Amino acid sequence: MFLNVGPAHPATHGVIQIRTELDGEIVRKADVEIGYLHRAFEKHCEEATYTQCFPYSDRLNYVSPLISNFGFAAAVETLMDLQVPERCNYIRVILSEISRLTDHLTCIGASAMELGAFSVFLYMVKAREWLYELIESVTGARLTISYGRVGGVKADLPEGFEKECRAALKKTREVLKEVDELLTGNRIFYDRMRGVGVISASxxxxxxxxxxxxxxxxxxxxxxKAFPYFVYDRFEFDVPVGEHGDNYSRYLVRMEEMQQAIRIIEQALDSLPEGPTNVDPEGEIIEPDLMSDLGKYGKTSGLLKNEVLIPPTLQGSEKRYHDRVAAPSKEAWLPPKEQVYSNIEALMNHFKIIMLGHGLRPPEGEVYFPVEGANGELGFYIVSDGTDRPWRVRCHPPCFPIMAALGSILEGDQMADIVPTFGSVNMIAGELDR
Amino acid sequence: MEANITLQKIQENFENDVIEVHSRFQQDTVVLASSSLLQVATFLKEDPELQYNYLMDLTAVDYWKRKPRFEVVYHFLSVANSFRLRLKVPVAEPEPKVDTLTSLWPGANWYEREVYDMFGIQFTGHPDLRRILLYPEFEGHPLRKDYPIKRRQPLIGPKH
Known part of the structure; x- marks a missing residue:
């Protein structure tokens, strides 16, 4: 029998169609059809400046958008030969690992739900919520974060982040333990996952x-581990491997990877460097609106030495912390908004980066920068022609090769096994179809 | 520096086909004549010292108004050695054409379909070369530089 699974089936996490040929309950042939969420990411990036690409890259993997943000930023930094400060690298590591957690939580929660374990989904989404709140406190948004910047990140971590983060991780650990008890030895779950969706290493x-x-x-x-980026080489963590290459192994690997992610975040929080602070640490603290008012009236003497305190998730970034998350290069990093509104140097600097026809101008060349996304290697291949817009941006999405293999993985399994196998792929249509 | 073994070996073995070799940004790159692509890829995969077991990425770039116009870009990875290699194959208009790598890496199948979809580059010997992200009725190849970003496509209705 010929049967269409999708493109609107509720168990297909994104929109995707699997055309199956069934023999009774056995899948004899499966043809996977993708592309329903194609938004021309790569074409749009060619029309945008480098800074304008960040919002597009948020929408690649919408469960862990920070990783694609940082991946794109790091690729452009390699092109421009920029070194970001220590603190920025640590922030990138911490937030990447939090994103990995949210991604794996979603993946396991959703596939458990599809097998009937609804409470697991609720527990995991609860834990994900705590992590999303952390992300929100840092970036101001839950999904469309646009937090990465070429040469740094948008703003420093907010006050009290470390404490909240540790508390959230502690609670997440408990949830993981709870889920582990519910699922790992669960007969029904085990029978549905074990020996299903098998793929060999070769x-x-x-x-x-x-x-x-x-x-x-x-x-x-x-x-x-293989090509350490940011500061991953400084942390101790294990790379869990499975044995059988089936759905159950993938579940176990993801569970253990979450523990390792928590381990990395805790180490990073322990050693989070303070980094260079601003020009005049003893400068007077004034309100940001007063600062920009003074600037507008031309009363600029000594203004640069002042510190301004506003939460980093508002329009500007917290100036007091600005220097320690930004590369020193003025050609790449946007000055904080208060300075843009209050002095001409920052305004010009801002203009040179933002306005069309000015912008960041990496030298001519090409670069491929891989990061470990939640689903695998996420690579950005950027070709620059020396202008303010990339000549070509190629995103290598980690679930693309998995989806290419999915058809052959499904063959020989039962019809009902499509759901857990497809769940363990953790397909994110945003990055698959771009 | 170790990774330059790759470049040396390719230069030694395929002297006449290598157009250019460089390691800008510490990324080894070989520009290669399209006629010997399959041989070089087989060599990379099967050489006991290099062991490029991964075809990590396959894409193309349209250098509009440059000749040859297209470049098909392959990224290989050797897990055993932690080497990466970028292989670029210039392809000229009209009828841009290059050999398929599906016989070596089945994963090349979808990548090549995507390149065909977006750039209209043909892969000779590909078992199933059809559009992948776009639909069959789509006109043109959108990642070509002469495809305007605002171009409208004709409406298509249900077939039956």
């Missing part, structure tokens, strides 16, 4: 699969 490599999907087969390739 097949996975031939398809170019990376991430938890690859590691479930026993191959330990992880970009964070």
């Amino acid at each position: 097949d996975a490599i031939a398809y170019g699969i990376t991430g938890p999907f690859l590691r479930s087969t026993g191959e330990a390739y992880d970009v964070r």
Whole structure:
């Protein structure tokens, strides 16, 4: 029998169609059809300036948008040969790992729900909520965060972030323990997952699969270990590998990866460097609106030495902390808004980066920068022609090769196994279809 | 510096086909004549010292008004050695054409379909070369530089 699964089936996490040929309950052939969420990410990036690409990259993987933000930023930084400050790298690591947590929580929660374990979904989404609140406190948004910048991040961590983060991680650990007790030894869950959706290590490599999907087969390739970026080489963490390459191994790998992510975040919080602070640490603290008013009336003497305190999630970034999350290069980093409104140097600097026809201008060349996304290697290949817009931006989405292999993985399994297998792919249509 | 073994080996073995070699941004790059793509890819995959077991990414770039116009870009990875290599194959108009790598890496199948979809580059020997992200009735290849971003597509209705 010929049966369409999708494109609007509730168990297909994004819009995707699987055309199956069934023999009774057995899937004989499966043809995967993607592209329903194609938004021309790459074409739009060619029309936008480098700074304008960040909002587009938010929408690649909408469960862990920070990783794609930072990946894109790091690729452009490699092109421009920029070094970001220590503190910025630590912030990137912390937020990437929080994103990895949210991604895996969603993946496991959703696939457990599809197998009938609804409470697991609720527990995991509860934990994800705590982490989203953390992300919101830092970036001002839950999903469309646009927090990465070439040469830094938008703003420093807010006051009290460390304490909140540790508390959220502690609670998340408890949730993970709870879920572990509910699922790992659960007969129904085990029977549905074990031996289903099997892929061998050699097949996975031939398809170019990376991430938890690859590691479930026993191959330990992880970009964070093989090609350390940001400051991942400073932290101790293990790369969990599975044995069988089936859905159950992938579940176990993801569970363990979350523990490791928490471990990395805690180490990073322990050693989070303070970094250079602003020009005049003893400067008077004034209100930001007063500062920009003074600037507008031309009373600018000594104004740069003042500190301004506003929450980093508002329009500007907190000037007091600005220097420690930004590369010193003026060609890349946007000055804080208060300075833009109050002195001409910052205004010109802002103008040169933002306005069309000015903008960041990486030298001519091309670069491929891989980061470990939640689903595997997320690479950005950027070709610059020396103008303010990228000539070509290519995003290598981690779930693309997995979806390419999905058809052959499903063959021979039962019809009902499509749901857990597809769940363990953790397809994110945003990055798959771009 | 170790990774330059790759570049050396390719230069030694395929002297006549290599157009350019460089390592800008510490990323090894080989520009290669399209005729020997399949041989070089097989060599990379099967050489016991190099072991490029991954075809990590396959894409293309349209250098409009430059000749040859297109470049198909391959990113290889050797997990055993932690090497990465970028291989670029210039492809000229009209009828841009390059050999498929599906016989070596089945993962190339979808990547090549995407490149065909977006750039209209043909892959000779590809088992199933059709559009992947866009629909069959789509006109043109949108990542070509002469495809305007605001171009409208004709409306298509249900077939039956």
